[in-house]
Amino acid sequence: MMTFREKAARLTQLTTLDDVEHGTLKTDGAQNHHLWSDTQYPHRQLVNRFRAEVKDHYFWQQRFRCCYCSTELQPNARVYDAEHILDKSGFPEFMFHPENIAVACVICNTHKSAKSVLTDGTLRPQTIPGTSTDYKILHPHLDEWDHHLSFDEIGRIAPIPGSTKGPETISICAMDGINLLRLSGHFAAKYRKRVYEMMCKVVTYVSPSKIDDTFRIMRELAEQSPDALAVVATLKDRVAQLQAQRAADAAAARAAQVS
Ligand SMILES: [Zn+2]
Known part of the structure; x- marks a missing residue:
């Protein structure tokens, strides 16, 4: 049976930035999470290219659905957000890592904001944790959506019985x-x-x-x-x-x- 929405394949190789350009963003971003939307940043064009490529990749990978609530998104990048799974203010060093990004509806992204999503909230990982159990919410690239959430018979998002990530995701995104x-x-x-x-x-x-x-x-x-x-x-x-x-x-x- 086809799943409702498969977990996304992570973007591992950028095509619109070379390694030097990408390295510049990672180094600068780690110092200042405001660079994500800073229009005065001298490498603004690199940010724009990075953001556009990452959003486009995950939009299609996620079957044009929000990574948390699975609401259908329209093919216009203005109506959905690049969502940093480990938030950019807490983890600016991962802000320009495509594997830490997904696309989310504006509502889920706004509610999730900078809330802690790691199972061990005190952890300060050197690299992006890559195992499902490292995260208390459903991870867009490590978990299958319908193992944790579903739509019930009256259209509500409901947790799958036995899932702990389902209720956590509903709570963090205020669904x-x-x-x-x-x-x-x-x-x-x-x-x-x-x-x-x-x-x-x-x-x-x-x-x-x-x-x-x-x-x-x-x-x-x-x-x-x-x-x-x-x-x-x-x-x-x-x-x-x-x-x-x-x-x-x-x-x-x-x-x-x-x-
Ligand atoms: Zn959503």
């Missing part, structure tokens, strides 16, 4: 936002915005009566649509899970205080 947006699409157009805002809030509520009230309103706005009612039921399960998780966390915190 709950797009998930709720997709759920709101099952409601009538006139209610979508209101339902989306309620969904964003209800996952944070602690009070059971507040939760019940919100779900009662959502069920009314579903207006007997089986699709929308199924969404409400699914979200209710999700909120119950979150409540149970909070209770467990609180109990663990209390136990830690006592001991």
Whole structure:
């Protein structure tokens, strides 16, 4: 069976920069991560060529999908980002290494930002770690997307049971936002915005009566649509899970205080 999106083959040989030019970028970049977007940098043209080649390579390798959420990207480099898997401010020495770059949607890239993605967050590697287990999130070139994440029957990005990278990736890229947006699409157009805002809030509520009230309103706005009612039921399960998780966390915190 064909996988949803194969992991990308890493770009190992640049064609638009020679080794000397590439070496210049690596040396200069290691000193200053702002060079990535510094328009005053004397070797700006090299950066532009590097960025264009790397983005083009991974766009096609990733089957034109975001490396984290697998949202389809359009073939216009303005609408997707070169994503540094080890972030450029924390690891400027790897900023111009193509194997540390993938393409991501702007939303995933923005949320991921400079968050730590290494399993051992204290590690200061001399070379780019090359094993899947070195990373706590799904790695675009070392992991298969659908071993860790999938789209469920109502279009949400969901972790594969048993995967720890799936939930970590959802959390680091804040995919709950797009998930709720997709759920709101099952409601009538006139209610979508209101339902989306309620969904964003209800996952944070602690009070059971507040939760019940919100779900009662959502069920009314579903207006007997089986699709929308199924969404409400699914979200209710999700909120119950979150409540149970909070209770467990609180109990663990209390136990830690006592001991
Ligand atoms: Zn994405």
